Amino acid sequence: MQPAADGGRGMASIELTPYELIVRVHGVDRLLAMRSSVSVPLSHVDGVREHAAEADFDDAVRDSGRGVGTFVRGRLAAGTLRLPDGHSFYDVHDPRKAIVVDLRSEPFEHLVVEIDDEPPEAAARRIRDAIARSVAWSEVLTRGPRLREVANPVFEEVRGTPAWKSALGITTGIILAPIAALAFLFLSPALIPLFVLALPRGGAEGQESPTG
Numbered sequence: 001m002q003p004a005a006d007g008g009r010g011m012a013s014i015e016l017t018p019y020e021l022i023v024r025v026h027g028v029d030r031l032l033a034m035r036s037s038v039s040v041p042l043s044h045v046d047g048v049r050e051h052a053a054e055a056d057f058d059d060a061v062r063d064s065g066r067g068v069g070t071f072v073r074g075r076l077a078a079g080t081l082r083l084p085d086g087h088s089f090y091d092v093h094d095p096r097k098a099i100v101v102d103l104r105s106e107p108f109e110h111l112v113v114e115i116d117d118e119p120p121e122a123a124a125r126r127i128r129d130a131i132a133r134s135v136a137w138s139e140v141l142t143r144g145p146r147l148r149e150v151a152n153p154v155f156e157e158v159r160g161t162p163a164w165k166s167a168l169g170i171t172t173g174i175i176l177a178p179i180a181a182l183a184f185l186f187l188s189p190a191l192i193p194l195f196v197l198a199l200p201r202g203g204a205e206g207q208e209s210p211t212g
Contacts, residue, residue, distance in 0.1 A: 011078075012091040012113040014123060016130040018137065021045060021101065023113055025078075029091055032070040032078035038089050038111060042134040046102040048127045050120040054083065054112050055098035057090060077112070085109050099124050 011029035015022040023038040030036045054060045057077035062084055069079010069090065077090040088110040092098045099120045101111040115123045 011093070011116065013116045013118075014113070014127065016042075016126065018134060019043075021111075021127065021130070023089070023091070023111055025091055026116065029078050032076065033089075033091055034068050034070075034079050035089070038108070040101075040103055040106055040108075040111070042131055043138070044103055044105050045127070045131055046104050048124045049100045049102070050124050051096070052098075052100040052112075054088065054100045054110055055092060055095040057081070057092055057095065057112070060112075080108070083109065088112055099127075101127065 011026050013024050013026065015024060019042055021040050021042055025033050025036050057071070058073055060083055061071060061077060061081050063082050067079060067081040067087065069077075069081060071077050071079075071081060076093045078092075079090060080087050081090050082088075086109040087107065089108045090112045092112055092114045094114060097120055098112055098114045101113075103109060103111065
């Protein structure tokens with residue numbers, strides 16, 4: 001399909017959070033798509049593709065009348081449109097600049113969007129990186145309780161041994177020594193007058209020579 005005359009316009013942007021992918025629709029495309037945004041969990045993203053067949057909406061869309069949005073053959077696809085494998089969300093003017101985000105467990109099978117001022121390769125790479133970070137963080141959260149289950153018996157076995165008590169004493173000394181030094185520096189100006197007042201006065205008086 002040849003790109004539309006206004007194909008250089010991209011009317012959507014993709015925002016990535018630690019847990020979500022959000023497509024935000026801009027300008028007049030909000031009216032054409034009858035939607036301002038689509039949010040999906042990153043864990044529901046199966047993959048992202050550049051220059052995919054679904055981006056060529058003239059060939060991909062089966063029944064433009066069974067959807068919510070705007071479809072103008074050869075010019076644009078915006079909104080919810082029906083593909084052979086189900087409904088997908090579109091915001092595309094130029095298929096060459098669109099990416100396809102494949103989903104699972106969502107109302108849409110795909111998000112097919114042309115991104116504002118961002119090459120499709122860069123947008124796809126950004127999404128893949130976000131997915132990788134999300135997967136890594138999920139693994140950390142999953143393994144945390146398991147690590148505690150393994151570590152707790154070892155900790156209980158070590159605690160109370162002479163080596164443990166020695167290490168605990170050394171650590172306590174290292175922590176308390178600077179605190180004691182700082183307390184002395186701050187309190188010594190206030191303690192000096194009290195120390196002077198507490199000195200016996202008889203000694204000073206005894207040094208005076210008797211008169212007469």
